[in-house]
Amino acid sequence: MTPRQWAVRIVNQLQKAGFQTLWAGGCVRDALLGIEPKDYDVATSATPDEVQQLFGIKKTLAIGKSFGVITVLGPKSAGHIEVATFRRDGGYSDGRRPDSVEFTDAKEDALRRDYTINGMFFDPITEEVIDYVGGQEDIQRKLIRAIGDADQRIEEDKLRMLRGVRFAATYGFEIEPKTMVAIQNKACEISAVSPERIGTELRRMLGHSGKARALRLLIEGRLWEQVLPSDIASDFDWSDKVGLLQELDSDFPTLLAAILSGSMVTASTLQDSWRLKNDEVVQADWILANEEKLAQAIELPWSQLQPLLVSPHASKTVDFLQAKLDSGSVADSKRLANSIALCREKLALDEAALNPSPLLRGEDLKELGIAPGPQFKSILDTVRNKQLDGELNSSEQARNWIIDSKQR
Ligand code: ATP
Ligand code: MG
Numbered sequence: 001m002t003p004r005q006w007a008v009r010i011v012n013q014l015q016k017a018g019f020q021t022l023w024a025g026g027c028v029r030d031a032l033l034g035i036e037p038k039d040y041d042v043a044t045s046a047t048p049d050e051v052q053q054l055f056g057i058k059k060t061l062a063i064g065k066s067f068g069v070i071t072v073l074g075p076k077s078a079g080h081i082e083v084a085t086f087r088r089d090g091g092y093s094d095g096r097r098p099d100s101v102e103f104t105d106a107k108e109d110a111l112r113r114d115y116t117i118n119g120m121f122f123d124p125i126t127e128e129v130i131d132y133v134g135g136q137e138d139i140q141r142k143l144i145r146a147i148g149d150a151d152q153r154i155e156e157d158k159l160r161m162l163r164g165v166r167f168a169a170t171y172g173f174e175i176e177p178k179t180m181v182a183i184q185n186k187a188c189e190i191s192a193v194s195p196e197r198i199g200t201e202l203r204r205m206l207g208h209s210g211k212a213r214a215l216r217l218l219i220e221g222r223l224w225e226q227v228l229p230s231d232i233a234s235d236f237d238w239s240d241k242v243g244l245l246q247e248l249d250s251d252f253p254t255l256l257a258a259i260l261s262g263s264m265v266t267a268s269t270l271q272d273s274w275r276l277k278n279d280e281v282v283q284a285d286w287i288l289a290n291e292e293k294l295a296q297a298i299e300l301p302w303s304q305l306q307p308l309l310v311s312p313h314a315s316k317t318v319d320f321l322q323a324k325l326d327s328g329s330v331a332d333s334k335r336l337a338n339s340i341a342l343c344r345e346k347l348a349l350d351e352a353a354l355n356p357s358p359l360l361r362g363e364d365l366k367e368l369g370i371a372p373g374p375q376f377k378s379i380l381d382t383v384r385n386k387q388l389d390g391e392l393n394s395s396e397q398a399r400n401w402i403i404d405s406k407q408r
Contacts, residue, residue, distance in 0.1 A: 006078030007040035008124045011053075014083070017054055019046040020106060022130060024084070029117045032129070033171060042083045043109055043121065051083050051145060068099045074294035088112055092156040095192035107132045114153065114160045115167060115179075116145045130356070142173040150182035158192040161223060162201040164291055169205045169214035180221060187222040198227060199275040207252035212245035215259065229269050234261040240329065248323035254316040257287035258323065286313040287320060295321055297339035302399045303385035309346050310355045318343045359387050359398040368402055 001009075007023065014021035021044040027037035044051065051070040052060045061071040061080075068085035086109035090100035106121060110132040113119040119133040129136060133147045144164050146153040154160055161183045168175050175183070190198070205214035219238055220226040241259050248258055256267055267284035270276060276284075290308055294317050297305050308314060318340055325336050346354060360383050362376055370379070379402065386392040392401055 001075050001078045003040060003074075003078050003081075004037075006074045007042065007081055009159050010042055010072055010081055010083065011124055013054060014042070014044050014051070015047055017046070017050075019044050019050070021046070022106065022123050024109070024121050025113060025118050028122040028129070029135070029139070031122065032120070032136065039079070040081055042081055043086055043106065045086055045105070046083075047103060051085070067098070068103060089110055089156075093156050095155070095189060097157070111147055112149055114146055114157070114163060116143075117167065117173075119147050121324060138176075142171070143176045144168045144173050144183065145176040146179045150176075150179045151329060154179075154182040154186045158186060158189050159197060159201075159251065161186060161190060161221065162193065162198065162205075165214060165217045165223065166201055166205040168217055168233050170208050171212035172210060172213065175217060175221070183221040187226050190226045195273050195275045198273070202274060204228065206255050209249070211255055215245055216242045227273065228265055229273065230238045232264045232269065237253075238263075243327045244323055244329060247326040248320060248328055250316060250319050253283035254287060254320055256280070257284040257317075258292075258320050260284070260307065261288060261291060261320075283313050283316070286311065287317045290314075291317055291321060294318065294343055295336050295339055296344045298335065301389055303388040305343075305346070306354070306388050309343060311379060314343070316348055318347065356387070357394060358384055359395045360377065360402075364395070364399065367401070368399060370402075370406075 001191045007027075011021045011023065021042060023031075023040055024043035025041050027040045030037040033121065046054070048062065048070045051072070052062065055070075055072050058178040059073050061073065063069075063071065064082070064084075068087045070083050071080050072083050073080050085102045085103050086106050088108045089098035089112045090102065091098070092100055110121065112117045113133075115285075116133045116135040116138045118135070118246070119131075121130040122128070123130065134145075137309055138145050146160070157189055164179060164183060166294075167173065205218075208214070214226070215238070215359070218227070219242075224238055240258070244258055245255065248255060251259075253267070256270075258265065261305045264406050266288060267276060267281040271281050275338070290311070291302065293304075293308060321336060321340050321343075322331055325333055325340065330336050358380070360380065362372065365376055365379060366372065370376070383392060383398050383401070387398070392398045
């Protein structure tokens with residue numbers, strides 16, 4: 001059974017038992033946008049106890065019961081579905097979550113949701129959209145609009161600011177002006193949202209093909225300056241990066257490096273506040289540390305370029321440089337184009353040609369009567385560089401060179 005079939009069956013069972021039951025929220029939005037929903041949420045007039053009674057204690061989980069949500073377990077192929085009783089949220093004192101919930105009807109349940117496109121219901125039996133908030137019209141107009149009073153809705157839950165930007169970015173929508181003003185006014189309170197959640201939202205919007213729009217809206221919504229470390233000078237013109245992002249299709253760490261390039265901000269300075277993973281930080285900061293050198297590849301001796309190109313992050317860096325070139329934001333575009341071409345040519349070499357095994361190892365130095373110590377590494381490095389630059393072409397030549405230099 002597919003998740004969709006399972007979600008239809010759950011609605012059917014609840015409706016047959018006499019409860020008004022509908023699909024709600026994100027799955028309705030996605031279906032109307034022609035996107036396969038990630039998961040189906042069901043909303044019902046049945047109370048959590050009634051839902052549990054109908055499907056059986058063994059087939060349900062009550063983790064979310066206090067706010068009206070019962071998880072109904074499905075066959076493996078279908079997965080679990082959250083069945084939520086129509087509710088209205090009590091006050092919000094922490095700027096993030098409702099203090100309490102009260103069970104109510106479908107209309108009020110629509111009104112507690114964040115954006116009109118997320119506030120619709122769908123009856124999969126009659127195939128009817130139930131829209132109390134004008135969501136269908138906003139989908140037509142490609143608009144993210146807060147349900148009700150935008151200032152109040154953003155004030156209640158600051159996460160909605162990032163959700164709004166994410167939906168606009170990933171669907172190619174704009175943010176309706178009043179909603180945008182509400183975001184701008186409350187942007188400085190984004191710290192009410194946990195770093196994990198901030199990181200997740202930013203990763204989702206910046207790692208998506210809509211990332212250029214995401215950055216533009218984050219800047220316009222004044223959120224971008226808020227998610228950067230406050231002690232780092234903010235006189236950088238981030239809007240210059242929108243065009244670059246448009247040209248770059250890559251993974252999240254590479255896109256992050258592209259945004260940060262040229263500013264004082266590194267990925268490691270964002271690690272805690274965005275809860276970045278170590279490997280994301282390592283990749284982004286490698287790109288930041290080496291992009292300039294790779295941009296000058298044609299001027300580097302092979303012994304300096306080769307160690308960069310054997311890095312696992314080299315080809316991502318070259319993709320970023322290509323986007324920089326394509327977005328027309330580079331002064332010396334000829335040099336960059338030639339450097340990119342050289343890097344690409346070298347990266348296409350097979351492993352043995354790009355990274356030949358060293359002519360000598362530590363063992364060989366011992367055999368030559370050199371005592372192990374700090375000079376080992378420097379001798380081996382010198383031999384390696386001479387090998388890469390074509391000055392030493394065999395192990396024997398390398399040995400002779402060492403013997404000669406000892407005598408000197
Ligand atoms: P996605 O699953 O892509 O993150 P979604 O809109 O489905 O998007 P969920 O977290 O799955 O997000 O939430 C399901 C529905 O619950 C939303 O469509 C919306 O109606 C409501 N909702 C979720 N988060 C909030 C929030 N912070 N404020 C108000 N309503 C919300
Ligand atoms: Mg969802």
